[in-house]
Amino acid sequence: PYDVLIVGGGPAGAAAAVYAARKGIRVGVAAERFGGQVNDTLAIENYISVLETEGPKFAAALEAQVRHYEVDIMNLQRADKLVPAAQPGGLTEVHMANGGVLKARSVILSTGARWRNVNVPGEQEYKNKGVAYCPHCDGPLFKGKKVAVIGGGNSGVEAAIDLAGIVEHVTLLEFGDQLKADAVLVSKLKSLPNVQIITQAQTTEFSGAGGKLAGMDYLDRTTGEKKHVDVEGVFVQIGLVPNTEWLKGTLELSKFGEIVVDAKGHTSLPGVFAAGDCTTVPYKQIVIAAGEGAKAALSAFDHLIRTPAH
Numbered sequence: 001p002y003d004v005l006i007v008g009g010g011p012a013g014a015a016a017a018v019y020a021a022r023k024g025i026r027v028g029v030a031a032e033r034f035g036g037q038v039n040d041t042l043a044i045e046n047y048i049s050v051l052e053t054e055g056p057k058f059a060a061a062l063e064a065q066v067r068h069y070e071v072d073i074m075n076l077q078r079a080d081k082l083v084p085a086a087q088p089g090g091l092t093e094v095h096m097a098n099g100g101v102l103k104a105r106s107v108i109l110s111t112g113a114r115w116r117n118v119n120v121p122g123e124q125e126y127k128n129k130g131v132a133y134c135p136h137c138d139g140p141l142f143k144g145k146k147v148a149v150i151g152g153g154n155s156g157v158e159a160a161i162d163l164a165g166i167v168e169h170v171t172l173l174e175f176g177d178q179l180k181a182d183a184v185l186v187s188k189l190k191s192l193p194n195v196q197i198i199t200q201a202q203t204t205e206f207s208g209a210g211g212k213l214a215g216m217d218y219l220d221r222t223t224g225e226k227k228h229v230d231v232e233g234v235f236v237q238i239g240l241v242p243n244t245e246w247l248k249g250t251l252e253l254s255k256f257g258e259i260v261v262d263a264k265g266h267t268s269l270p271g272v273f274a275a276g277d278c279t280t281v282p283y284k285q286i287v288i289a290a291g292e293g294a295k296a297a298l299s300a301f302d303h304l305i306r307t308p309a310h
């Protein structure tokens, strides 16, 4: 069995692997796709000490650092069931979709999350070419330009407020008849001079020219009219879904499906830790996921030295 088995190979899982391996214990990482979300990212400009890099390059660097240590990397492996240890100090099992079963004295869950897509024509085509999901990451790329934000919940309204300070103009589109964000955010948004709010707007298409986004269409649900907005960027803010469906019923999840962790990365199960975008820790960013992964590995090591094996 492994001393530490990490499920998920994004920034959180990679940091956990490096920290755990440096303790000289037996470490494995099983990941559906090593690197995680950064594989789908173009420019990364906010990872501290790295002025600018690209997602695939960053993912390759994560893997190279993990491979530098004695870590079993099991790539292209999806976990579909967690079986808690029968007693404290016992082995936790992770069942894989391919039928294999991995056993470990401690497990770190770092399966990340995925942005909910609007699923309209042009979304895949213009992803990273105008269609964006993370205002902290990509907001500065649209400095002085016109952008739209889709979604009038807390994340959409926060994104619109944030972007309004950087870009020329923000159009916020909400599907329903009113914004669902907290009142204090809505009134802040309404006080900004360069923001337009459109409700009852159903996004229907993203369009562009020369490989770059140039605008989007929506259906005005009150009149049935098709309308167009000229924008160079669209931020889709309709939800971030944690990859935790396979854990339902085995440990405590929040109402959003995030794994509930304490300040040291403990989950509700002894010997099982979690880190990164799949957890309740706020602000889903690489630098945060990496820090949380390091923390979970140190907590797992602490657990191993305090808990006699059974």
Ligand code: FAD
Residues within 6 Å of the ligand: 007, 008, 009, 010, 011, 012, 013, 030, 031, 032, 033, 034, 035, 036, 037, 038, 040, 041, 042, 043, 044, 045, 046, 047, 077, 078, 079, 080, 110, 111, 112, 113, 114, 115, 133, 134, 137, 138, 243, 246, 275, 276, 277, 278, 284, 285, 286, 287, 289
């Ligand atoms: P992830 O990166 O999501 O990794 C999860 C890992 O778990 C993957 O290896 C995945 O394959 C694996 N996995 C999932 N389910 C299973 C399963 N059942 N079994 C086995 N393995 C599984 N952040 C920034 O800080 N700066 C940026 O510029 C930036 N730009 C972004 C641009 C885009 C387009 C996107 C989508 C995100 C961006 N982010 C950025 C956010 C950042 O990528 C995430 O916060 C970060 O990757 C989270 O790391 P993580 O390790 O928690 O999860």
